[in-house]
Amino acid sequence: MSTRDCALCRRVAETGDQWIADFAMTRAYLHEDQFFPGYCLLILKRHATELFHLDPDERAAMIEEVSRLARALDTVFRPVKVNYELLGNQIxxxxxxxxxxxxxxxxxxxxxxxxxxxxxxxxTEGCRERVAAIRAAL
Ligand SMILES: [Zn+2]
Known part of the structure; x- marks a missing residue:
């Protein structure tokens, strides 16, 4: 798949209302469905499909960024548990x-x-407030 054909390559090239923050490896967004308050997406900035396609330094940096976002969500939403899902079946x-x-x-x-x-x-305003709260906790 070329990056031109990849929906997440196109998505990560832009920010928009749901954009929270940029890290070295990833870009964080509030998920458009907030049925689960604070649900976020953390998208790798470059196209790769498997963890083993990343070099060890990239993989380690990405995990630090996942953890940083999760810690911010813990601060803002006080969850019982944070879930981490890395699937890629659809995209x-x-x-x-x-x-x-x-x-x-x-x-x-x-x-x-x-x-x-x-x-x-x-x-829109509710989205902005939630994004701002998460961003402030990073
Ligand atoms: Zn892609």
Missing amino acids: PHIHWHVIPRLADDPLPRWPVWRVDHEPLHLP
Whole structure:
């Protein structure tokens, strides 16, 4: 797949309302569905599909960035647990779903994919506030 054909290569080339921060390896965004408050995406800036395609320094740096984002989410949302999902079945470009799972989670023992729900899209101001809160905690 060329980067031109990759939806996440196109996405990571832009910021937009959901952009939170840039790190050396990745760019962080608030997920458009906020049914799980604080759900974020952390997208690798370059196209790669597997962890073993990264050199060890890149991989280590990326894990530090995942951890930094998760710590900020822990500060802002006080979750019971943070979930880390790295799948790539639908879009094969390394991206992490980093998801705070709060005390009122409807299905706390299962991955979010098991929770059937209508996506919750925040109004623009609500999105800005959530992005700002996470950014301030980084
Ligand atoms: Zn890509």
